[in-house]
Amino acid sequence: MDNKAEQSQVTMIDPYKLWKKIYFSNEKVWTSALQDYIKTDVFANSIDLILNTYLQYLRFHKDLIDRITEESPLASKRDVARVAELVVSLETKVDNMELDVEDRLDSLDANVCSVKETPSQDDLIGRITQLEALMKDMNANLTALNKQLQTLAKPSRAAAKKETPPKSESK
């Protein structure tokens, strides 16, 4: 039944699909063929011939324009570029300075971090008060000591006077 149904069907080539198939198959072939061709010396040399002719024209054109613009009172492309170059070099200088400052700040940070147990302000005030009290105590002790030394020194000086003979007698 199926075969009969198939045989009774009308078959025709789809021109759209055929064209699409031929075109895209061909494109692959052209791609490959041209890729091979561009790798040849013949292609490279012919392209260079065109390029060098163009460069000659470009050089002539550029020299001519340069000569005209040098005499012109208006700023040329080169003049504008010169200003832009100055701006960029200034930017580079600032940039280098920024990096330099950042490096110095980093090393400063590292040094500060290496100082351990940095005392607080309250801590410092407490310590100064302690020192002041200590100095007061020391002052009082020293005064007392001085007094004792003076009292001890008086009788010994009197005894020394008694024991020492007159200068003429000793001769």
Place this chain on the structure above:
Amino acid sequence: MADDIFIKKDSAIQIGETLAKTGQDWWQSTARWLEVLAYDHKPSTGVSAKEILWRKNKSKLYHYQPTSERIYRVPVLLIYALINKPYVMDLTPGSSLVEYLVKEGYDVYLLDWGEFQWEDRELTYSDFVFDYIAPAARRVARNAGSTDISIIGYCMGGTMSTLYASLFNKPVLRNLVYLAAPIDFADAGAYDVWLRAPGYDPDRIVDAMELIPKGFMDWGTRMLNPVGNYLGTYTRLWKTIEEDEDEHFWKVLNKWATDNINFPGAAYREWIRDFYQHNKLIKNQITLRGRRVQLQRIKANLLALVGTRDHIALPHQTAAALTYLGGNDKTYLEYPVGHGGLVIGTLARDQVFPDIAAWLADRSDLMED
């Protein structure tokens, strides 16, 4: 195989109706295709929440705002190339390396070079490494409160990260991730033929152009696959519309692919002459501000990711890092994608991003430590 180009119907009338309907669909698809190309606004890209941590000249250092709790102490700095724009790393929600890493608990930063103008034509790789990458890395470490950082370098950004890694010790570069980053410039595919041709003289180009225009850079990249980039991009959009697939992804990708920037002439001269033509990086012959770049000095853990179909940075160019860099922890992973496929598309989202996050997780301190 050929069956799908046939129409089988019960009658010729039905076939006629089917053809008429397909014709109408095609007409609508084509009209929509033209509409997208001619009128549709460009979608928003690089939308992850961020603040500008530092800026210099046109460049900006972005710090991405956390969307989840920060888990890892070591921050991640993304460095992109000088070609096209870095929002490819944060392309669109759901397909963004930045978004993924932030969600995984990383502190993420991105250095955006900005758009170079005439006054930037004299910038060299020394300037980029010493005046941009090095200060950015310091600021990232300082802001993250870490002595170590991880760097993810995409394409030329990876090469530039290598220059930095070889010359600077502070902050300590813990992890270095390459996404299709060329290290060895020998056998560089089509570039090898073009840039070493006798008629190709970078000095002549730079003397004439000074600031290499974005159109010239764009041409150089697109010509690596002329059919794919000049024609295939647009036919792919038509196919996407005709097959009723989401066109948003095509739009964001196309926006990024056509959004190029000018290239500083002095850096271009170095890139072509020193890297491509003389392959000085792996020979330790690159000198920046009097200091020689020695690859063996790089001791960071290394993850090198490559796309096997990449025709811009070929897999062996990145794999060379495993030979020349000095560390002991080196991992190499390959994926069946092209140059952009490491950060764009479903494979990037489902495989590459998780692989990067997991690799970094094993090599980054936790916040509690």
